[in-house]
Amino acid sequence: MPGALGGRDLWDRKTNFGSLGPGKGSQPVSSLPVVVKHCSACSFLSVGPPVEDPDKAQAKKPKSVELEIRKEVAKGYRDDPLQVPKRFEFIIKNQNPDWEDVDLLLGEMTETRRQLVLNTAQVQGAETSEEGLRQFHQALLALHEQENKPRSSEKGLSPLTEAMEREIAAAFAGGEPNEVISSAFKINITREDICTLRRLCWLNDEVINFYMMLLIERSKKAGYPTLHAFSTFFYRKLVSGGYQAVRRWTRGVDLFKQDLVLVPIHLTDHWTLAAIDMRKKTIKYLDSLGQKGDKICATLFQYLQEESREKRKMELPFSEWTLRSMEPHEIPQQFNNSDCGMFLCKYADYISQDKPLAFTQSHMPYFRRRMVWEILHQELL
Known part of the structure; x- marks a missing residue:
């Protein structure tokens, strides 16, 4: 992993x-x-x-x-x-x-x-x-x-044209590893970063953080839930330093006025996602290997309580909230040791559209290629 x-x-x-x-x-x-x-x-x-x-x-x-x-x-x-x-x-x-x-x-x-x-x-x-x-x-x-035939696993998804496939192939082609091929949101994506989207490679922080920012940009359009997504470094900092270590991370952002808050989480050798729905007052933990994250949900709720006291001068009653780890049969699961970062991104993509998680492991090769194009063009299909 x-x-x-x-x-x-x-x-x-x-x-x-x-x-x-x-x-x-x-x-x-x-x-x-x-x-x-x-x-x-x-x-x-x-x-x-x-x-x-x-x-x-x-x-x-x-x-x-x-x-x-x-x-x-x-x-x-x-x-x-x-x-x-x-x-x-x-x-x-x-x-x-x-x-x-x-x-x-x-x-x-x-x-x-x-x-x-x-x-x-x-x-x-x-x-x-x-x-x-x-x-x-x-x-x-x-x-x-x-x-040249449509893949059955890609039916109903945005097709990738031959021109798009050529762009994707060129991004994977030879070149300087440190060459910046996309830059936005104060994040530089190098050729080495984009190559983590090759099949069976592991996504890194830069690719995931860039994709989270693309989700935030899309959420500004009409018809999408309002969204805030933390970086992959947030949860690590919260756990290691407590609330005071991340108190400034929401400067200029009122989490409680967002519909959704997404927290990508890195667990040494595995990527997972926590999704906070302010409308429904829920914190859900999504793990593509089916592991429990009850402690992670509790840590994030404690963070929300302190954030509410600090920024709103209000208590956040535990009795009004539901915290739970999603069961393996409730969410798509990975069948290899390489795609947890991709599952994190696609969980986030679908949740940020209020769509059911209607994808499987078989979609991941397509989603990897599609993400390359999206990062290069800095827009979601």
Whole structure:
């Protein structure tokens, strides 16, 4: 689960891709070392080179020349992912690809495309290296067709156009990690920050705080509940220093005149959300792993009591309020160890519109891409 800054230890494992490997006289792919590494900003995969047929090797161009050619062609995979099948077809027809080339192409794909391609090619199977490449090509074509169809999990949601997808891909593409690609609300979002929105990466404070500010901006429009959202640092400061440590955090803001107050919470290695509804006098704790947060609700109510005494000179009767942790069956739950930050953001998004939490784990890849676009354009779809 994520840390506050989105950090994560690297880990390795071996994966078996079965019949994808080269044919007779070569090392099967099932025995190749496949190293998968994840970090807060990216995911990449590298397949070790097989033992090559000496006769075939002699017919190939010098490796230094071949590698540079493949690298030039593969660069476009990041900037224009919808052209993947066409580019791969060009390589097959006009060059002399082997599994080192396949490795290079895999390395330029996103985690989602790579796994779908490998899974499809594995199911289709291949007996020889040449047949394996053809099957791989067919898998890419099938993926291209699939990606141009509306995803069933995205029905009823704002569609992402091809132009939007290209912008998203470009945001994930190579560049300086510290390059600022969106700046607003006194928050700078760097390329490194935006890459925490890649699939299975952990969201960091900057991305979540930027998104909370987008929710506040939207709430100023007619038809939305009035909203205040604290930063991800608020609850930590409250717990460590008490009310006096955060007394000035609401300067210029009357919490009790808001319809909703959202509190993103970081628990060492997990993101959760507390939602305060001033209209209904409720404090709800939402945890995508189904854990209880009764103590957190109590801490926030105590904060509200002190805030009321300090700013309004009024008591806040406990008997009038309801504090509760939402049960797992009442709210969407995550099914991996990576999406708690995304669930926090989407809980906040739906609650700030007074909408039921009608989303699931299957929506998260779409929501991640959508959030990239929203942060780049500083507006919500």
